[in-house]
Amino acid sequence: MLELLLFALAGILLGAFTGLCPGIHLNTACFFAASFAAFGDFRIAVLIAAMSVSHCFFDFIPSVFFGAPDDSEAMLSCLPGHRMLLEGKALEAVKLSALGCLFGVCFSLLLSPIFVNFAFRVWAFMPFLVPIALSGVLALMLFSEKGLRKKLFSIVVISLSGILGILFLDSSGSQNSLLALVSGFFAASGLLWSLRSKPLICAQDKSALAFESSSLKFGFLGAVAGSLVALLPSISSSEASLSVSRLAGEISSRSFLVMLGAISTANTVFGFFMLYFFEKTRNGSAVTLGQIVRLSQGELFEIIAVILFSAGIAFLLSGWIAGKFSSIIHKIDYSRASIAVLAFLAALVFIFSGFLGILAFLTASCIGIAAIASGIRRSSCMAFLMLPTLVFYLSPLIGF
Amino acid sequence: MLSEEKISAIAILLSIAGLALLAFFSNSETPVPLKIAGLEGFEGKASVNARISGSYFSGNTLFLTLFDGNSIKAVYFNPPESALEASAKNSVVVAEGFVEESAGGRVFKISRIVKHA
Numbered sequence: 010m011l012e013l014l015l016f017a018l019a020g021i022l023l024g025a026f027t028g029l030c031p032g033i034h035l036n037t038a039c040f041f042a043a044s045f046a047a048f049g050d051f052r053i054a055v056l057i058a059a060m061s062v063s064h065c066f067f068d069f070i071p072s073v074f075f076g077a078p079d080d081s082e083a084m085l086s087c088l089p090g091h092r093m094l095l096e097g098k099a100l101e102a103v104k105l106s107a108l109g110c111l112f113g114v115c116f117s118l119l120l121s122p123i124f125v126n127f128a129f130r131v132w133a134f135m136p137f138l139v140p141i142a143l144s145g146v147l148a149l150m151l152f153s154e155k156g157l158r159k160k161l162f163s164i165v166v167i168s169l170s171g172i173l174g175i176l177f178l179d180s181s182g183s184q185n186s187l188l189a190l191v192s193g194f195f196a197a198s199g200l201l202w203s204l205r206s207k208p209l210i211c212a213q214d215k216s217a218l219a220f221e222s223s224s225l226k227f228g229f230l231g232a233v234a235g236s237l238v239a240l241l242p243s244i245s246s247s248e249a250s251l252s253v254s255r256l257a258g259e260i261s262s263r264s265f266l267v268m269l270g271a272i273s274t275a276n277t278v279f280g281f282f283m284l285y286f287f288e289k290t291r292n293g294s295a296v297t298l299g300q301i302v303r304l305s306q307g308e309l310f311e312i313i314a315v316i317l318f319s320a321g322i323a324f325l326l327s328g329w330i331a332g333k334f335s336s337i338i339h340k341i342d343y344s345r346a347s348i349a350v351l352a353f354l355a356a357l358v359f360i361f362s363g364f365l366g367i368l369a370f371l372t373a374s375c376i377g378i379a380a381i382a383s384g385i386r387r388s389s390c391m392a393f394l395m396l397p398t399l400v401f402y403l404s405p406l407i408g409f
Numbered sequence: 410m411l412s413e414e415k416i417s418a419i420a421i422l423l424s425i426a427g428l429a430l431l432a433f434f435s436n437s438e439t440p441v442p443l444k445i446a447g448l449e450g451f452e453g454k455a456s457v458n459a460r461i462s463g464s465y466f467s468g469n470t471l472f473l474t475l476f477d478g479n480s481i482k483a484v485y486f487n488p489p490e491s492a493l494e495a496s497a498k499n500s501v502v503v504a505e506g507f508v509e510e511s512a513g514g515r516v517f518k519i520s521r522i523v524k525h526a
Contacts, residue, residue, distance in 0.1 A: 136468060162417070169424050176431050179520065363452070365434060372427025379420035382413045404469060404487050 016052045017315050020059025021322050027060070028067025029330070035064045036293030043297045051311075054302045058281065058312050059319040061294035062114065065273040066323035067330070069106035069266075073099050074334055075200070075350050089262035091199070097211045099338065103331035105224070105263050107324050109270020112228025113235055114320040117275035118313065124236045124279060125286055131240070132287070139241055140402040143395050146248045149255050150392075154385050162383040169376050170194070170389065171396025177369040178397055189358045189366040190373050194390040196354055197370065198377025200347045210343050213335035224267045230257065231268040235275025239283055239292065246272045247391050278316060285309050440505045445479040448508045448517065456505045457481075457517065458525060464498045471496060475504060475517065483517035492522045501525040 027038045039057050046053035073090035093102040117124075131138065147167065154163045178186055234249035250272055254260045260268070280292025284299045302308065358370045373393070380387045411419075440456035448455060463474035471485040473496060483504060485492060495502055506519040 165421060169421070169428065172428055173424075173431070176428060176435065179435075365431065365438075368427060368431050368434065372424055372431060375420045375424040375427060379417050379424060382417035382420060384413070401469065401486060 012052060013055050013311070013315075014318075016056045017059040017318055018322075020056040020315075021063040021319050021326070023056070024060040024063025024065075024319070024323065025067045025326060025330070028064045028327075029070055035061060036297070038064075039294045039297040043301055046301045048300075049302055051302055051308060054298050054304075054308070054312070055315050057294055057298050057301070058315045061277050061280075061292075062274060062316050062319040063323040063326075065113075065270070065277060066107050066110045066320075066327040068273070069103055069270065070327065070331055070334060071350075073102045073106070073331075074338055075346065089265050092262060094210065094213075094338070097214045099213050100215055100328075100331050100335040101263075102266055104328050105266040106270040107327045107331075108224060109228055109231055109267035109272075110274040111270075111320055111324050112225070112267065113232050113271035113274030114278060114316060116229050116232030116271065117235060117278040118317075120232060120236065121279070121282055124240075125282060127236075128240055128283070128287070135241070136402060139244070140399055142241055142244055143248075143399045143402075146244070146252055147392065147395060147399075149252060150386070150389055153255055159383070159385050162379075163385045163389050166376060166380045166383075166385060166389045167392040167396070169379075170373075170392040173369065173372055173376065174393030174395075174397045175400065177365070178393075186362055186366065186369070189362045189370040190393050192354045192358060193370040193373025194377045194393065195387065197351055197374040198381060198387070200351050201374060202378060202381050203347055204344055210339045212339045215332065215335065221261070221263055223261070223264050227257075227260070227264040227268040228271045231271025232275040234268070235272040236279050238272060238276045239279030239290070245391065245394060246276055247388055248395065251388050251391075274320065281309070281312055281316075445475060445477050445481045448481060448515070451508055454505065454507060454520075455517075456503055458501070458503050460501050461496055461498055464496050466493065471519075473504075473519070475502075481515060481517050483519050485519040485522060488519075488522070492519075495522055495524045 023038060023042070024035075027035050038060060042053055042057055042060070069090065073094055090099070090102040090106070093099055151160060151163050151167065154160050174190065177190060230253050231250070234253045235246070238244055238246050238249045246269070250265070250269055253268060254265060277292060277294065280290045280295035281298070281304075283290040283292070284295040285304050288299065290296055290299065298304075304312065355367065355370065358366045362369070373390070377387055377390055380389055438454050440454040441451070443451060443455045443457060445457055445459060448457070457475060457477065459475035459477040461473055462476040462480060463472075465472045466488075469487050471488045471493065473483040473485070475481050475483050483506070485496075485506075488496070501524070502522050503525055504517065504519050505521040506517055509516050509518050
């Protein structure tokens with residue numbers, strides 16, 4: 010028992026590390042941890058579960074303070090989070106995301122019986138549902154842009170991103186190829202754009218979190234969206250949050266951050282349920298966990314306990330670390346820090362994906378800048394994943 | 410300072426140039442001929458000369474087991490008709506692609522497969 014607790018604590022700290030370091034993807038750390046495990050080593054499974062949950066909480070800190078996300082959950086938090094940083098509300102932005110993460114854990118556990126039942130019913134129809142859902146989200150992205158000019162730019166950005174995804178994901182064997190694209194589209198483009206007009210970071214407000222009643226509603230919606238993300242291959246958290254925010258109508262930055270947090274942890278939690286009930290999951294950490302242990306019912310309950318424990322600790326710890334960050338952020342040279350983050354990301358991309366990775370990273374950065382400069386949503390760049398998946402599912406139907 | 414419209418146009422032109430370069434370099438990469446045992450830890454594009462000891466086509470994905478004394482699982486997404494014809498069980502083929510770590514261990518992601526001459 011004490012041993013498992015220690016492994017859970019180690020997992021929480023590792024999750025903090027992967028979340029705080031831009032460019033260090035959770036999956037990389039999970040595969041690394043799994044390489045030390047013998048089959049059946051439940052302690053490493055506990056470590057991975059704790060790390061996955063903890064990562065979700067800390068992942069929002071670099072995306073809010075530096076606009077440097079390293080995966081699809083955090084990338085969309087850049088804009089509202091970064092906006093709040095410029096208003097001196099970065100700490101609140103991180104705490105709202107962490108609150109969302111906490112809601113995500115609670116609601117996903119409460120919703121799990123419904124989710125599992127639903128998943129059993131729709132499992133056979135997935136090959137038909139995925140292309141329909143993807144086409145719907147792409148259409149939503151395009152038609153939510155206002156005015157013909159923005160719609161045209163959106164088509165250009167979606168097409169370029171899709172072609173880049175097809176070209177690079179097809180021609181790269183590295184599991185880190187996503188790092189090059191995500192970092193280019195969502196981190197490098199934003200960082201480069203911020204260098205254009207030296208952002209003035211004011212002293213950060215440290216007052217208590219203002220809790221909005223709508224947070225609970227969006228935490229719940231986030232958990233529902235997170236369940237769909239876990240179920241539908243190729244639909245990522247960002248598409249889910251975009252769809253919910255379009256369908257739910259007006260949504261404040263604060264509610265959006267809560268929802269993103271909830272999607273992120275709900276996706277992680279449902280990933281473990283998918284692993285237990287279907288032995289199939291798209292969630293990288295659950296995949297790794299599945300390579301180490303075949304979960305029994307008792308072990309599933311232990312993993313749930315670890316998830317709850319990790320969520321509680323990570324919630325408190327992420328708030329504390331964000332508080333430390335917000336005390337010093339206005340004192341540092343933001344442009345230099347941005348350049349340092351950019352250089353770090355470029356180095357990681359080169360190490361993991363080589364020359365082609367750097368080329369893809371630069372191309373993705375240009376597409377991201379085109380999106381920002383033309384005033385359309387950068388989430389259109391998510392077509393880099395959606396179009397290749399759509400082609401995969403539709404090609405047998407159209408005989409391509 | 411450049412206007413946002415000009416930046417947008419320059420960024421799109423650079424993206425197109427980047428895509429063209431990426432297409433050129435990824436197609437010009439010559440696969441390294443390797444034995445299956447040599448694939449461990451190999452990062453680039455490889456080609457493997459092996460016998461197909463297992464073949465299964467589901468949906469639009471071809472699942473193979475390649476054997477040359479050692480074996481590795483391989484997948485080919487959206488294979489063309491010619492690849493399906495070449496991939497009958499016990500055929501000897503040359504498969505080009507990349508090694509990926511994924512669920513269930515190491516997998517060879519095939520980008521091209523032809524019957525061994």
